[in-house]
Amino acid sequence: AQSVTQLDSQVPVFEEAPVELRCNYSSSVSVYLFWYVQYPNQGLQLLLKYLSGSTLVKGINGFEAEFNKSQTSFHLRKPSVHISDTAEYFCAVSENKGRRALTFGSGTRLQVQP
Amino acid sequence: DAGITQSPRHKVTETGTPVTLRCHQTENHRYMYWYRQDPGHGLRLIHYSYGVKDTDKGEVSDGYSVSRSKTEDFLLTLESATSSQTSVYFCAISDSRNEKLFFGSGTQLSVL
Numbered sequence: 674a675q676s677v678t679q680l681d682s683q684v685p686v687f688e689e690a691p692v693e694l695r696c697n698y699s700s701s702v703s704v705y706l707f708w709y710v711q712y713p714n715q716g717l718q719l720l721l722k723y724l725s726g727s728t729l730v731k732g733i734n735g736f737e738a739e740f741n742k743s744q745t746s747f748h749l750r751k752p753s754v755h756i757s758d759t760a761e762y763f764c765a766v767s768e769n770k771g772r773r774a775l776t777f778g779s780g781t782r783l784q785v786q787p
Numbered sequence: 788d789a790g791i792t793q794s795p796r797h798k799v800t801e802t803g804t805p806v807t808l809r810c811h812q813t814e815n816h817r818y819m820y821w822y823r824q825d826p827g828h829g830l831r832l833i834h835y836s837y838g839v840k841d842t843d844k845g846e847v848s849d850g851y852s853v854s855r856s857k858t859e860d861f862l863l864t865l866e867s868a869t870s871s872q873t874s875v876y877f878c879a880i881s882d883s884r885n886e887k888l889f890f891g892s893g894t895q896l897s898v899l
Contacts, residue, residue: 682827707887716877716890717830763829774820774845775888779829 675700677766679778687786688756694749694781696764706747707765707775708738717763723747724769734758759785790814793878793891801899806865808894810878812858818881819861820888821845821853823874830877836861868898 680695698704705724709717721732728740738749747764764778790813800806810819817838822830822845832845834853842853850872854862865872875895879888 716892717888719887722887774832774835776832776846777822777830779827
C-alpha cells in the first residue's frame with residue numbers, strides 16, 4: 674500500500690531564508706509524486722509534480738522538489754521565502770498502476786516570520 | 788478556476804441523521820474524489836469514482852456511501868451521522884490519474 678510521511682508538522686522560518694519541507698513515501702511500485710499548497714480558508718492548489726524523467730522538478734512561486742528513489746523522498750525547497758508563502762503544504766503520492774487514488778501526507782505548516 | 792461546486796458550504800446536523808453532500812462539476816472530467824480534512828491527519832480519501840457507476844472505497848470509507856449516476860455529479864452520503872464525522876469535506880476532480888486534482892471550496896460539516 675502507498676503511504677506518505679511528512680516529517681515536520683510545523684516549520685517556522687524568517688523571511689528571505691531558505692526552507693526545506695521533507696516528504697518520504699512508501700510504495701511497492703513506481704509512483705507519481707505531488708506537492709500541493711493550501712492557503713487559509715481555501716482549497717488545495719498544485720505546486721509541482723513528478724511523473725518521470727528529470728528528478729529535479731520546478732513548480733510555481735519559486736518552489737522546486739527533488740525525487741530521490743533510493744531514499745524514497747521528495748523534499749520541497751525554496752531558496753528565499755516570502756511572508757505570502759505562509760500556508761500548509763501537502764505531499765501526495767499515487768501509484769502509476771492499478772486503481773489507487775492520490776494519498777496525502779498529514780501536512781506541514783510553513784510559518785514565515787518578518 | 789475549474790468548475791467545481793460543493794453544496795452545501797456549511798451544515799450543522801444532529802447525531803443519527805442522514806446527510807448528503809453534493810459535488811457538481813462542469814469540466815466533464817472522468818475522475819472524482821471525496822476527501823475529509825482533519826487537523827493532524829491531512830486529507831484522507833473517503834471514496835472515489837473513475838466513471839459513471841464506477842466507485843471504490845478509500846482509506847476512511849466506513850460510515851459513508853457514494854453515488855455517481857451522471858458524469859457531473861458525485862454524491863457523498865452519511866447514512867447516520869456521528870460526531871466523529873465532523874470535518875471539512877473536499878471534492879476533487881481530475882482528467883487522468885497522473886494529472887493534477889482540482890479541488891472544490893469544501894463543506895464544513897458539524898455533527899452535534
